[in-house]
Amino acid sequence: MNIGSVIMSKRKELGYTQQILADKLNVSFQAVSKWENGTNYPETDMLPMLASVLGTSIDSLLGYQSFVVSDYDKRYEAADYYWGMIPNHLCYEIMKLRPPVKPLKVLDIGCGEGKDAVFLARNGYLVTAFDLSETGIAKAKKLAEKCGVYVEFFKADIVDFRLTECYDIIFSSGVFHFIRPEIRKDITENLKEYTNKNGIHTINVFVDKPFVEVPPDKNTNRFRWTSGELFTFYHDWKLHKTEEIIFDCNSGGIPHQHCMDIMIAERMQ
Numbered sequence: 001m002n003i004g005s006v007i008m009s010k011r012k013e014l015g016y017t018q019q020i021l022a023d024k025l026n027v028s029f030q031a032v033s034k035w036e037n038g039t040n041y042p043e044t045d046m047l048p049m050l051a052s053v054l055g056t057s058i059d060s061l062l063g064y065q066s067f068v069v070s071d072y073d074k075r076y077e078a079a080d081y082y083w084g085m086i087p088n089h090l091c092y093e094i095m096k097l098r099p100p101v102k103p104l105k106v107l108d109i110g111c112g113e114g115k116d117a118v119f120l121a122r123n124g125y126l127v128t129a130f131d132l133s134e135t136g137i138a139k140a141k142k143l144a145e146k147c148g149v150y151v152e153f154f155k156a157d158i159v160d161f162r163l164t165e166c167y168d169i170i171f172s173s174g175v176f177h178f179i180r181p182e183i184r185k186d187i188t189e190n191l192k193e194y195t196n197k198n199g200i201h202t203i204n205v206f207v208d209k210p211f212v213e214v215p216p217d218k219n220t221n222r223f224r225w226t227s228g229e230l231f232t233f234y235h236d237w238k239l240h241k242t243e244e245i246i247f248d249c250n251s252g253g254i255p256h257q258h259c260m261d262i263m264i265a266e267r268m269q
């Protein structure tokens with residue numbers, strides 16, 4: 001698809017007229033019309049704003065599809081829950097920092113089979129969660145049903161996904177290494193922009209360390225971050241936690257180690 005058709009289809013998905021989109025971008029509706037019928041193209045410096053308003057990525061606007069297919073689908077096919085049922089310890093930190101004494105909206109990015117999303121919903125949060133794996137999402141929905149809670153689960157690719165509504169808490173565990181370096185700023189800026197004041201981001205990410213050997217089962221669609229890189233994206237937020245851990249792993253049957261950065265940051269203004 002060319003950029004004009006992508007703009008038109010995303011605009012229609014959002015229910016915007018050409019005038020509404022034009023107003024949001026501070027351009028004339030004629031400009032939008034020309035983009036859509038292919039007689040003109042948006043300026044390059046307009047693309048980030050255009051992608052954000054249309055709730056998509058620059059890659060998608062330009063017609064690139066994500067080639068990342070979740071290799072977790074296979075692992076999630078088993079009846080057992082691949083990651084078990086014990087909630088991530090960061091869920092308890094969320095509960096300490098932002099107890100659910102009023103309706104708080106949570107987004108779980110890369111929720112897998114939904115154990116953390118369901119745990120947070122059971123504790124009174126209003127949870128939305130997505131993952132690239134359809135099998136994971138199907139299991140997550142079953143888990144929520146079994147536990148008698150509602151979670152808005154859906155399949156999406158973090159590469160394309162852009163927020164257009166605000167959350168109080170954004171949580172993501174073991175997922176950000178699927179984001180290529182060149183789109184990290186775009187993605188984190190969008191997540192930050194759509195976070196309510198005093199909202200928090202609770203994120204961990206695998207990072208590179210020169211003395212920690214590359215895991216034997218390293219996959220090509222993983223892009224480990226530079227140590228400390230995640231924290232730099234949040235220099236303008238209050239950092240409640242910035243921790244780096246090295247832990248043992250036995251995936252692939254060969255003992256090795258991983259290094260992970262863990263962050264809890266709060267939007268102050």
Ligand SMILES: C[S@@+](CC[C@H](N)C(=O)[O-])C[C@H]1O[C@@H](n2cnc3c(N)ncnc32)[C@H](O)[C@@H]1O
Pocket residue numbers: 068070071072073083088109110111112113115130131132133136156157158159172173174175178
């Ligand atoms: C290490 S697992 C973590 C799952 C879950 N957060 C947990 O801790 O149980 C990584 C998850 O990221 C998902 N994932 C991989 N690439 C993704 C992408 N591009 N967009 C969304 N999710 C993705 C995988 O399907 C998988 O469920």
